[in-house]
Amino acid sequence: MTSPGLAQLSAQVRAFAAQLRFRHGFLIGPGEIRDALRAVQAVDVLQVAQVQDALRAVLTTSPAEARVFDAEFGAFFRRPAELPPPPLPPAPGGQAAPGEPSPPEPTARAGKKTGPVQGHPQSSGEDPADEDAISPQAPGRALENAPDDPDTPPQVLRARLSPHAGAGGRVQTEVDDLPELLRAASALIRAVELGRARRLRPRPHGPKLDARRTLRAAARTAGDAALLKWLGRPRRAPRFLLMLDGSRSMGQSAALLLRFAFALHLRARRVEVYAFSTGLTRLTPHLRRAGPGQPLALPDLGAAWGGGTRIGDNLLRLAREERDRLNRDTVVLILSDGLDTGDPEVLIRALRDLRARAGLLVWLSPLAALPGYQPVQRAVQAALPHLDAFLPAGSLGDLHALGRRLRR
Amino acid sequence: MPLDLAAAFRERGYVAGDALVTALRLVVALGKPLLLEGPAGVGKTEAAKTLAEVLGTRLIRLQCYEGLDAQAALYEWNYARQLLHLRAAEAGGRPVTDEDLYGPQFLMQRPLLEAIRQPTSPVLLIDEVDRADEAFEAFLLELLAEWQVTVPELGTLRATARPHVLLTSNRSRELSDALRRRCLYQWVEYPSAAQELDILRARLPGIDEALARQVTAAVHALRALPLGKPPGVAETLDWAAALLALHRDWLDAPALEATLGAVLKLHEDQRLARPTLDRIAAHNAGA
Incomplete structure (x- = not known):
């Protein structure tokens, strides 16, 4: 220079x-x-x-x-x-x-x-x-978009169904119930039964002889392999993919489930979180950025928070985007009340895609916690045959019970 | 390194975009690893192979998979041989020392150790690094930073010539920030229609010009659809080769029907693409 x-x-x-x-x-x-x-x-x-x-x-x-x-x-x-x-x-x-x-x-x-x-x-x-x-679209332009076109950017759909969708607003959570949620998250992780990992690790007992460690130990006993060392396969750690309904109808439940997602993220290593309302946003980077002990603060989520619901379109988009990351270790949790305004056919297609790749597909609904609840919402009815489980998630108690209910 | 890397690549049948060529040039100039990401079948692995050819060095490849561990990637002692050696020494009444038992003749080199011990810089391709787990990634970080390996029985082995490292990823898992920071980064996109036509001409020199154009146009139309598995460049080449093997020089409806499996590999995709394919066939029939 x-x-x-x-x-x-x-x-x-x-x-x-x-x-x-x-x-x-x-x-x-x-x-x-x-x-x-x-x-x-x-x-x-x-x-x-x-x-x-x-x-x-x-x-x-x-x-x-x-x-x-x-x-x-x-x-x-x-x-x-x-x-x-x-x-x-x-x-x-x-x-x-x-x-x-x-x-x-x-x-x-x-x-x-x-x-x-x-x-x-x-x-x-x-x-x-x-x-x-993203650009603020004229409402007329937004309405012209075919609802079933999966290529349509979700931002364009903003304000399609809700005048307040664009207002989004900040999402903030408190720390007070975090210890409770962490316990619930641990219980859920324990309850998910997956196969064994591919990688061999030293274990006290196992199916395979660890030649290296056995031979090293034999050096102490004059070359006689008196102590045998073993290798085994530990259980697989589950991955989680959370799809969080942030629409207005979810109200307080959405905030609770978001905190639960955060707790799960602290307990399991591979957690992907998406929020959707009329649009879809990946929340994982924000969760990772939150410091330990800090309240979780998210920026304005725009079309992904506080608007109407387009669950089918967003699930389909997610199924395509995350396709490579879905495998038999993945537990997909959909957190939504099922009050959807989209076409159930799209939702069915998305769920079939997800089901074919994921290990477990679970729908959590805050409404299902209400006494006398019947799964009559169009989206829920369409989804039921494709789910592994449909469980209530209205309160902390429900979240605690998740693991137990899943195991049943 | 040749001055015109792009031309050297083209000579060997690899049509590379400008950004990729610059990134590869930096791999050699800066001595940093390059992380190549992009959809499947855009020629990430092929880029490494061609780079090795252009530089006239060896290509050492480590294919990552779930469960890959240091023994499979770095080195392993040949235990059976060590035991035999012990028994033979015992029978002959010879004393055995540690140096005897952990000599180079008992060391089985795996790709990473092999890459370190080359006299001239090889190209080291760590393929589909996203398939290996985080533990392996952490291990890889250490190697990429220090270029030395510690074998407890032998001591520390330092690289004599630093390998040129290329990592590829299909994004089946998010790689750690630490690994990304160690590497140069290049996103490899599907080629433009003109580039893809070039690739077809370079790879299949005998191809009919009109057919090549039809194939590229059709592949580009298919990629615009929301397919589960969009066709990559590899599929384009397979498709063109399949058409050539069947002695078709026009992409009409029967030719499309016969060779569809070379380009769309999911039943749902074939169904979804049906209207587009019909349109392509009609267009070609009218031309």
């Missing part, structure tokens, strides 16, 4: 990396910046596309980040303005982590970025990305 041109480029790369880190929460440290500088030197710096490809390979770690990166890169390097100092990170005490790397929550980001980075010459750069991800 001797020539002034290279020095300037290096300063730009550093400023750009800082911008990605502060504004979008990219995991970029000094190591990545060093690699980025080396990468820029390894390609033809006069070709912008090559520089972009190289920096993208170094600085991003997922397709979602790559999309944000491309938008930011276009804004940053196509306008060679004087470089402002990197903006300060948001003040502590802010609601969510700095920046949302994945585009499903762009509204949260859009709301926040006006704070610390205001007046930044490049700040207009992320507008194209935001428009791709």
Whole structure:
């Protein structure tokens, strides 16, 4: 880095990396910046596309980040303005982590970025990305969409059935019942019976001789294998895929079930959580980001919270998206009251897909906890033949009983 | 490394996008592993094979699977042989030391150890890393950071020449942030229609131009559908090869019917794609 041109480029790369880190929460440290500088030197710096490809390979770690990166890169390097100092990170005490790397929550980001980075010459750069991800649609446009088209982005369906869907609102949970929920989650995990894992582990007794450890032990007894060591297969740990109905009709139950999802996430290692209302949002990253002992705070979920219900469409979309991750170890929990406004046929197709791949398909309904409940909701009636279990989930007591009821 | 990597790849029948070529160039220049993600059948594994050819080095491949552990990936002692050696020494009245028993002749090298002990940098392909479990991923992290392996009986073995590492993932499981940070990242997308046509020409040089165009157009129409298993580039090539083997040079309704299994591999998908296929056949019949 001797020539002034290279020095300037290096300063730009550093400023750009800082911008990605502060504004979008990219995991970029000094190591990545060093690699980025080396990468820029390894390609033809006069070709912008090559520089972009190289920096993208170094600085991003997922397709979602790559999309944000491309938008930011276009804004940053196509306008060679004087470089402002990197903006300060948001003040502590802010609601969510700095920046949302994945585009499903762009509204949260859009709301926040006006704070610390205001007046930044490049700040207009992320507008194209935001428009791709979500844009307030005219109601007329939304109504034109065929309801059965699985390609229709769920955001477009916002406000289709509920005037308040767009208002979403923040979702916050308290910590008070967490210990209870953790116990319920543990009981559920214990109750799920799965097969044995593939990997052999040292066990006191097992079906297979551990030659290595036996031979090592034999070294102590003059080469005689007096102590035999064994290998066995431990039980498989279940994965969970939770589908949380966040529609208005779910009311308080939705918040309870969300807290339950959080507890399950703390107890089991592989938990995927999605929320849906008229749209679908993946909540897993937010759950992972919540600190231990902290109340779970979610950003504005837009079409995935507080609107009407389109359970069939969203389940079908989920079944397609998560298809590769569903296997015989997966327990799919659908948490919904079944007050659906969509076509039951779509729901049946989705459930058949899920059933074919998942180990266990369970529907939890808060309504089923009411005395004298009959499963008469259209969606529930359509779903019943495809479920492994249909269980009530109206209160903490119901959640505690989940494991016991599943085992029956 | 050849100056024009894209041309070198094309020579060997691999048509690579610009972003992928740049990423592969960085693997060699920066010495960092590259994580390739993308749908099945877009040529992630093939990219590693071609890179090895282009660099003129060995390709060492570790196929990951559920239950893969360090013994299967790194090394294993040949216990049966060790026991025989012990018995023979006993019968001959010779004393046996640890060095005798844990010599290199009893060490069975698995892909990762093999990659470390090459005199020149090989290409190490860790295929479908998402299929292995988290425990293996953690083990892999250590190896990718230090490039050394500790065998308790032998001591620490350090890499003489750092391998060029490519990892592929089909996203059947979320990889850890730690692994992602260690790696360069490249998402490999389905090729554009023009690129796919290039791939067909490069891979099947004898193919009729009109047929190649019809096949690419049909595959692109199919990928636009919400299929359970969309056709990858591998399927495109299989399909074209199947048509060639049947001596079809026009993608009409009977040809489609006869070779549909080469491109759509789920019954539900075949049913779902029926209207699209009919439209393609009608279009080709009219042309």
